[in-house]
Amino acid sequence: xxxxxxxxxxxxxxxxxxxxxxxxxxxxxxxxxxxxxxxxxxxxxxxxxxxxxxxxxxxxxxxxxxxxxxxxxxxxxxxxxxxxxxxxxxxxxxxxxxxxxxxxxxxxxxxxxxxxxxxxxxxxxxxxxxxxxxxxxxxxxxxxxxxxxxxxxxxxxxxxxxxxxxxxxxxxxxxxxxxxxxxxxxxxxxxxxxxxxxxxxxxxxxxxxxxxxxxxx
Amino acid sequence: xxxxxxxxxxxxxxxxxxxxxxxxxxxxxxxxxxxxxxxxxxxxxxxxxxxxxxxxxxxxxxxxxxxxxxxxxxxxxxxxxxxxxxxxxxxxxxxxxxxxxxxxxxxxxxxxxxxxxxxxxxxxxxxxxxxxxxxxxxxxxxxxxxxxxxxxxxxxxxxxxxxxxxxxxxxxxxxxxxxxxxxxxxxxxxxxxxxxxxxxxxxxxxxxxxxxxxxxxxxxxxxxxxxxxxxxxxxxxxxxxxxxxxxxxxxxxxxxxxxxxxxxxxxxxxxxxxxxxxxxxxxxxxxxxxxxxxxxxxxxxxxxxxxxxxxxxxxxxxxxxxxxxxxxxxxxxxxxxxxxxxxxxxxxxxxxxxxxxxxxxxxxxxxxxxxxxxxxxxxxxxxxxxxxxxxxxxxxxxxxxxxxxxxxxxxxxxxxxxxxxxxxxxxxxxxxxxxxxxxxxxxxxxxxxxxxxxxxxxxxxx
Numbered sequence: 001x002x003x004x005x006x007x008x009x010x011x012x013x014x015x016x017x018x019x020x021x022x023x024x025x026x027x028x029x030x031x032x033x034x035x036x037x038x039x040x041x042x043x044x045x046x047x048x049x050x051x052x053x054x055x056x057x058x059x060x061x062x063x064x065x066x067x068x069x070x071x072x073x074x075x076x077x078x079x080x081x082x083x084x085x086x087x088x089x090x091x092x093x094x095x096x097x098x099x100x101x102x103x104x105x106x107x108x109x110x111x112x113x114x115x116x117x118x119x120x121x122x123x124x125x126x127x128x129x130x131x132x133x134x135x136x137x138x139x140x141x142x143x144x145x146x147x148x149x150x151x152x153x154x155x156x157x158x159x160x161x162x163x164x165x166x167x168x169x170x171x172x173x174x175x176x177x178x179x180x181x182x183x184x185x186x187x188x189x190x191x192x193x194x195x196x197x198x199x200x201x202x203x204x205x206x207x208x209x210x211x212x213x214x215x216x217x
Numbered sequence: 218x219x220x221x222x223x224x225x226x227x228x229x230x231x232x233x234x235x236x237x238x239x240x241x242x243x244x245x246x247x248x249x250x251x252x253x254x255x256x257x258x259x260x261x262x263x264x265x266x267x268x269x270x271x272x273x274x275x276x277x278x279x280x281x282x283x284x285x286x287x288x289x290x291x292x293x294x295x296x297x298x299x300x301x302x303x304x305x306x307x308x309x310x311x312x313x314x315x316x317x318x319x320x321x322x323x324x325x326x327x328x329x330x331x332x333x334x335x336x337x338x339x340x341x342x343x344x345x346x347x348x349x350x351x352x353x354x355x356x357x358x359x360x361x362x363x364x365x366x367x368x369x370x371x372x373x374x375x376x377x378x379x380x381x382x383x384x385x386x387x388x389x390x391x392x393x394x395x396x397x398x399x400x401x402x403x404x405x406x407x408x409x410x411x412x413x414x415x416x417x418x419x420x421x422x423x424x425x426x427x428x429x430x431x432x433x434x435x436x437x438x439x440x441x442x443x444x445x446x447x448x449x450x451x452x453x454x455x456x457x458x459x460x461x462x463x464x465x466x467x468x469x470x471x472x473x474x475x476x477x478x479x480x481x482x483x484x485x486x487x488x489x490x491x492x493x494x495x496x497x498x499x500x501x502x503x504x505x506x507x508x509x510x511x512x513x514x515x516x517x518x519x520x521x522x523x524x525x526x527x528x529x530x531x532x533x534x535x536x537x538x539x540x541x542x543x544x545x546x547x548x549x550x551x552x553x554x555x556x557x558x559x560x561x562x563x564x565x566x567x568x569x570x571x572x573x574x575x576x577x578x579x580x581x582x583x584x585x586x587x588x589x590x591x592x593x594x595x596x597x598x599x600x601x602x603x604x605x606x607x608x609x610x611x612x613x614x615x616x617x618x619x620x621x622x623x624x625x626x627x628x629x630x631x632x633x634x635x636x637x638x639x640x641x642x643x644x645x646x647x648x649x650x651x652x653x654x655x656x657x658x659x660x661x662x663x664x665x666x667x668x669x670x671x672x673x674x675x676x677x678x679x
Contacts, residue, residue, distance in 0.1 A: 046384070049391065053394065054274040055271055059391055063497045063498065063499070064497070064499065064541070066541070097256060098260050102254075105284050117389075
């Protein structure tokens with residue numbers, strides 16, 4: 001099987017998962033639209049947004065790279081992750097340390113409201129970095145690593161890394177956060193079915209290059 | 218003058234007790250908060266009890282962030298009348314310690330004999346906590362402690378606070394953040410969220426039986442659990458903190474209403490103030506601040522709690538730097554406290570030789586931790602001030618041969634945390650100068666280095 005065919009299969013699988021996850025997300029969101037929230041629910045949502053901002057920053061643009069930027073993140077992705085924290089199916093160390101507790105009491109309306117709010121915030125600006133590393137990372141993001149059967153990241157995450165439905169926005173995200181996610185996904189501490197296959201042979205150097213690029217976008 | 222010495226010695230012993238308090242264990246992180254929030258200790262602490270930026274936010278927000286089922290009530294207008302944790306956020310702390318001083322202390326009853334060295338305290342301290350939400354926007358940190366030396370159970374550090382979070386500005390009204398809060402507490406700086414101020418400062422635990430220096434400023438623990446303070450604070454955009462509080466006497470135990478059998482009783486309302494700026498970037502945070510108190514006291518101790526007072530004006534500055542990496546964590550803490558004393562009452566009652574004195578305390582420490590598991594600290598401390606032959610009277614071990622409050626030394630610590638809520642600590646305190654001198658500081662042949670202390674601690678929170 002050629003590399004191109006494999007990459008195409010992964011893309012197709014990713015698209016199928018994307019569609020399935022989107023369906024789940026939409027089904028969950030259908031009866032709890034922010035438009036029909038009561039005043040009390042809106043006030044509670046505002047309180048929750050303020051709580052999130054303690055780590056994720058005002059308007060979802062965080063300072064410390066331990067905590068991801070949420071501003072402009074894809075709403076379906078945020079919803080999926082909050083549900084994964086709540087039902088404890090996302091179990092990497094930081095998820096357990098911070099988010100299992102934080103998400104445990106969120107109801108569907110809050111999750112939908114949070115996702116809608118953060119997805120509409122203006123994205124964090126990219127940070128400049130090592131030009132050589134960024135160029136290497138861009139090549140991996142756009143073309144993949146054919147020799148290691150790593151498909152192009154852009155095929156799911158979008159040409160500008162802007163995210164797409166359940167596939168998260170990566171542009172402008174903190175490099176240390178992204179690197180950590182790649183590592184915990186590769187070691188299956190964080191379950192992400194599509195990504196396990198995609199990055200199983202990605203080296204740490206390649207990870208560092210691609211996250212440097214993504215932080216700069 | 219000789220006739221005055223026993224009175225001065227009483228004051229000296231009081232100061233020693235204060236000194237011991239300053240060195241003893243004092244502040245903790247509590248699993249109550251983990252139970253309430255569902256988050257691990259690492260969310261709020263680098264290594265307990267030091268707070269992370271999120272830990273500071275949690276405290277400034279009134280300890281109310283909850284992620285457990287609530288028992289709620291509303292009135293007919295839909296106003297919430299109750300929001301109670303279904304599981305109370307209570308927890309316990311136990312400290313078991315071993316203290317060895319370089320040279321054994323004199324026996325308290327047998328002249329020329331030495332007390333047993335190598336003191337094990339089981340426990341040095343055991344505490345119960347209620348720490349967390351009481352109602353919406355109202356929370357508390359309440360500590361009840363059994364003291365293994367005093368064999369006494371009583372109130373310890375307590376901070377009850379109300380906090381209201383406001384967001385404003387920008388298109389969606391969320392561009393700026395402000396917390397307005399009220400604190401009711403029993404120890405100036407216990408309400409503070411930076412570890413560069415005394416109540417939660419370095420060292421976080423120490424021996425409660427080793428000799429401690431005779432002199433300490435008021436803000437540096439001398440008022441703990443003997444005053445009640447009510448204050449208001451504001452925290453703006455995660456940068457600016459400002460607080461004004463007032464403290465009055467609230468002595469625990471002894472004669473009530475307070476009378477002349479009590480000692481060091483606050484007179485009137487003492488203003489306390491705090492201003493801090495914090496900047497966060499990447500994994501770093503840096504805060505620079507100032508704080509202080511202006512307190513009048515009656516010496517008591519056999520004299521009436523009326524007439525002239527002593528006045529202490531403490532002005533302090535502090536700096537805290539934190540780096541919180543995935544594996545490496547670094548904290549640097551520094552504070553400088555300057556105290557002007559006007560001792561009208563003590564001079565009149567012959568508890569002091571001078572009408573005015575000064576004290577200056579400097580503390581500097583650095584801490585490193587690897588993966589919150591293995592770490593160490595180095596600290597330097599120094600107190601200097603004016604000589605006073607009555608206030609710092611000559612006495613074996615606890616006194617000063619030259620009437621000086623000057624003490625300085627270093628603290629070295631090794632910490633191992635097999636779990637986030639368990640700390641095994643080995644600490645060494647070395648003195649360059651103790652109560653004014655390096656050698657024969659007490660006039661009875663004891664040297665400063667004789668008080669060097671090795672301290673081992675098992676510290677568990679659950």
